[in-house]
Amino acid sequence: MQRHLISAADLTRDDAILILDTAEEMARVADRPIKKLPTLRGRTVVNLFFEDSTRTRISFEAAEKRLSADVINFTAKGSSVSKGESLKDTAQTLEAMGVDAVVIRHSASGAPYRLATSGWIDAHVVNAGDGTHQHPTQALLDAFTMRRRLVGRDAGLGKDLDGRRITLVGDILHSRVARSNVDLLHTLGAEVTLVAPPTLLPVGVETWPCEVSYDLDSTLTKSDAVMLLRVQRERMNAAFFPTEREYSRRYGLDGDRMARMPGHAIVMHPGPMVRGMEITAEVADSDRCTVVEQVTNGVSIRMAVLYLLLGGNEPAVTHARTTEEK
Amino acid sequence: MSKTLIRGAKVLGGEPRDVLIDGGTVAEVGVGLSAEGAEVVEADGKVLLPGLVDLHTHLREPGREDSETVLTGTRAAASGGYTNVFAMANTFPVADTAGVVEQVWRLGKESGYCDVQPIGAVTVGLEGSKLAELGAMHESAAGVTVFSDDGKCVHDAVIMRRALEYVKAFNGVVAQHAQEPRLTEGAQMNEGVVSAELGLGGWPAVAEESVIARDVLLAEHVGSRVHICHLSTAGSVEIVRWAKSRGIDVTAEVTPHHLLLTDELVRSYNPVYKVNPPLRTERDVMALREALADGTIDIVATDHAPHPHEDKDCEWAAAAMGMVGLETALSVVQETMVDTGLLDWAGVADRMSFKPAQIGQATGHGRPVSAGEPANLTLVDTAYRGQVDPAGFASRSRNTPYEGRELPGRVTHTWLRGKATLVDGKLT
Numbered sequence: 001m002q003r004h005l006i007s008a009a010d011l012t013r014d015d016a017i018l019i020l021d022t023a024e025e026m027a028r029v030a031d032r033p034i035k036k037l038p039t040l041r042g043r044t045v046v047n048l049f050f051e052d053s054t055r056t057r058i059s060f061e062a063a064e065k066r067l068s069a070d071v072i073n074f075t076a077k078g079s080s081v082s083k084g085e086s087l088k089d090t091a092q093t094l095e096a097m098g099v100d101a102v103v104i105r106h107s108a109s110g111a112p113y114r115l116a117t118s119g120w121i122d123a124h125v126v127n128a129g130d131g132t133h134q135h136p137t138q139a140l141l142d143a144f145t146m147r148r149r150l151v152g153r154d155a156g157l158g159k160d161l162d163g164r165r166i167t168l169v170g171d172i173l174h175s176r177v178a179r180s181n182v183d184l185l186h187t188l189g190a191e192v193t194l195v196a197p198p199t200l201l202p203v204g205v206e207t208w209p210c211e212v213s214y215d216l217d218s219t220l221t222k223s224d225a226v227m228l229l230r231v232q233r234e235r236m237n238a239a240f241f242p243t244e245r246e247y248s249r250r251y252g253l254d255g256d257r258m259a260r261m262p263g264h265a266i267v268m269h270p271g272p273m274v275r276g277m278e279i280t281a282e283v284a285d286s287d288r289c290t291v292v293e294q295v296t297n298g299v300s301i302r303m304a305v306l307y308l309l310l311g312g313n314e315p316a317v318t319h320a321r322t323t324e325e326k
Numbered sequence: 327m328s329k330t331l332i333r334g335a336k337v338l339g340g341e342p343r344d345v346l347i348d349g350g351t352v353a354e355v356g357v358g359l360s361a362e363g364a365e366v367v368e369a370d371g372k373v374l375l376p377g378l379v380d381l382h383t384h385l386r387e388p389g390r391e392d393s394e395t396v397l398t399g400t401r402a403a404a405s406g407g408y409t410n411v412f413a414m415a416n417t418f419p420v421a422d423t424a425g426v427v428e429q430v431w432r433l434g435k436e437s438g439y440c441d442v443q444p445i446g447a448v449t450v451g452l453e454g455s456k457l458a459e460l461g462a463m464h465e466s467a468a469g470v471t472v473f474s475d476d477g478k479c480v481h482d483a484v485i486m487r488r489a490l491e492y493v494k495a496f497n498g499v500v501a502q503h504a505q506e507p508r509l510t511e512g513a514q515m516n517e518g519v520v521s522a523e524l525g526l527g528g529w530p531a532v533a534e535e536s537v538i539a540r541d542v543l544l545a546e547h548v549g550s551r552v553h554i555c556h557l558s559t560a561g562s563v564e565i566v567r568w569a570k571s572r573g574i575d576v577t578a579e580v581t582p583h584h585l586l587l588t589d590e591l592v593r594s595y596n597p598v599y600k601v602n603p604p605l606r607t608e609r610d611v612m613a614l615r616e617a618l619a620d621g622t623i624d625i626v627a628t629d630h631a632p633h634p635h636e637d638k639d640c641e642w643a644a645a646a647m648g649m650v651g652l653e654t655a656l657s658v659v660q661e662t663m664v665d666t667g668l669l670d671w672a673g674v675a676d677r678m679s680f681k682p683a684q685i686g687q688a689t690g691h692g693r694p695v696s697a698g699e700p701a702n703l704t705l706v707d708t709a710y711r712g713q714v715d716p717a718g719f720a721s722r723s724r725n726t727p728y729e730g731r732e733l734p735g736r737v738t739h740t741w742l743r744g745k746a747t748l749v750d751g752k753l754t
Contacts (some may be wrong), residue, residue, distance in 0.1 A: 208522070
């Protein structure tokens with residue numbers, strides 16, 4: 001493992017499988033009456049959120065607390081940042097208080113990379129989503145969910161997603177989730193197809209390690225998992241598509257479309273969902289939809305990431321795992 | 327008046343000659359000239375060029391003296407071998423009145439390092455809606471002939487047409503910053519493979535090319551001349567080449583950084599590479615070099631854009647656009663054009679002195695190195711190679727993309743009307 005987690009593209013196959021396997025161990029902790037490990041006792045983690053994201057922040061906070069870390073939450077609203085303080089000064093101020101890791105969410109693509117590489121601070125940096133660039137822990141929790149559902153909880157240990165066909169539908173252009181997922185799923189051997197109207201695909205997407213389609217219906221029958229991405233209503237005003245209804249008709253997942261998916265195939269969504277836009281209530285509430293599981297898995301994944309970055313080589317839970325040196 | 331003898335200089339890269347400066351004028355060019363009564367500079371095979379002329383400099387004064395002043399900017403210019411710079415109008419207040427252009431012009435006079443020719447804004451406040459008093463700026467002591475809203479595009483086709491027509495009355499020229507504003511809302515870098523991966527807003531080539539296409543056609547229609555600032559794409563080259571072949575009166579410039587750097591560097595998210603127009607692809611870089619060599623692109627202009635440290639020591643989206651360039655321009659041109667065999671030193675003199683002076687109608691600059699001409703001269707040690715060290719810059723700002731990069735060539739001497747402004751690499 002590297003010192004920081006900035007991009008899903010930085011993870012090797014072995015790194016990724018180590019994180020997924022470690023997350024399975026972390027998940028077992030959640031089944032215990034006392035859901036806590038002493039692993040990061042005495043370590044301080046700051047959640048540095050320059051962009052509102054209650055879900056991701058709470059997920060990281062839960063992970064940090066279950067590992068017994070001391071947690072500081074910093075949100076930009078009402079802080080010195082809103083008075084014009086720079087990212088550099090904010091980070092240095094926090095580090096001066098003695099933090100070991102910074103979990104950062106920022107609206108500017110590349111902000112976590114800058115934080116990790118500019119010599120501003122020494123702490124470990126975990127990217128909790130930057131602009132339209134990357135959201136690596138989201139991709140990891142998605143891969144974790146897919147592996148459990150498509151390979152098996154125990155059968156999946158040590159395995160990747162070789163040959164699984166994953167379809168991502170929606171606003172690829174503005175999506176850090178899509179970028180992270182394409183990178184990680186490719187590393188794990190899955191076959192990825194992106195489906196979107198051409199306006200919501202970036203120029204340059206043709207070089208990505210995936211297929212691209214404008215047609216949802218033709219890909220549904222060939223998908224082991226369909227992941228829907230949130231489409232913000234304001235995109236309509238920037239002429240990315242004509243109307244919500246038209247988007248929904250062409251790219252929304254409803255019951256009829258879900259019925260055409262293979263029997264074992266799952267429906268995923270990183271949340272928050274816009275019901276009636278990219279997903280109907282019928283699909284969102286069905287057994288095949290893993291939205292709630294993804295949230296649960298997010299905590300395990302974030303525990304695994306923080307443990308592996310901060311915890312060193314001690315076994316996380318019980319038995320020593322045998323993995324090659326990274 | 328004092329005399330200086332430059333001994334054994336390769337004038338425009340030719341055979342070694344002695345050049346005698348008497349007062350503000352080149353008195354004689356020959357072999358074995360007498361050094362009597364003259365201070366001698368041993369050129370020892372260095373290349374002597376006419377003083378460089380930059381048609382595109384941001385001196386920031388008035389308004390942003392924290393990043394550059396006319397004095398520090400002209401010192402940087404002299405360090406880089408320039409004797410004349412054209413100061414862009416996007417100051418605070420904007421150089422859109424006779425009063426502001428005269429202020430900049432006067433500060434240039436007082437600096438003594440380099441002649442400063444102010445550029446006037448095309449529209450009031452660079453807002454693109456109402457023509458500034460172009461005639462008043464032309465008739466002012468500053469004698470403005472080049473007009474530009476640089477930093478912003480004159481995007482309204484009617485305003486552009488009127489500006490092109492209006493300046494014909496006093497043989498002015500409009501220098502267009504070609505950037506279709508709607509296509510570049512939120513733009514952060516070249517739109518392409520790298521922007522798709524990095525998740526940074528794209529600045530598509532077509533946003534530049536479509537405006538250039540429109541403007542050369544407008545220039546043809548109204549019979550005006552138009553100058554295109556900082557051309558950055560292969561497609562723009564094609565359009566200008568086509569326009570010239572059609573007899574349209576268009577000239578174009580390229581910056582040193584667009585001749586050398588590509589958008590791959592943005593992968594570092596280091597804002598020293600953030601510039602407008604953005605760094606493009608390898609293919610664009612090669613097309614720009616070729617176009618500068620064959621004359622499709624007429625000149626090199628620096629787009630020297632100083633910014634204070636804090637405006638670059640931050641996340642990419644929050645950073646200012648622009649790079650300093652006056653002190654590295656000639657080295658980058660040597661690296662990309664001369665050492666590659668695309669251009670000889672006579673060609674460099676043409677692209678960096680003769681032609682820019684012509685386009686900007688600079689008097690006394692961009693003249694041949696021969697007897698009777700003003701002694702605006704630059705001596706270059708072309709055998710030198712060394713790493714760029716921003717700590718040694720005369721500019722007040724340090725936002726160079728070349729820090730630590732090894733580049734060839736070093737300006738050792740600059741003379742402005744016979745007065746040395748740079749001696750052995752040190753400002754006088």
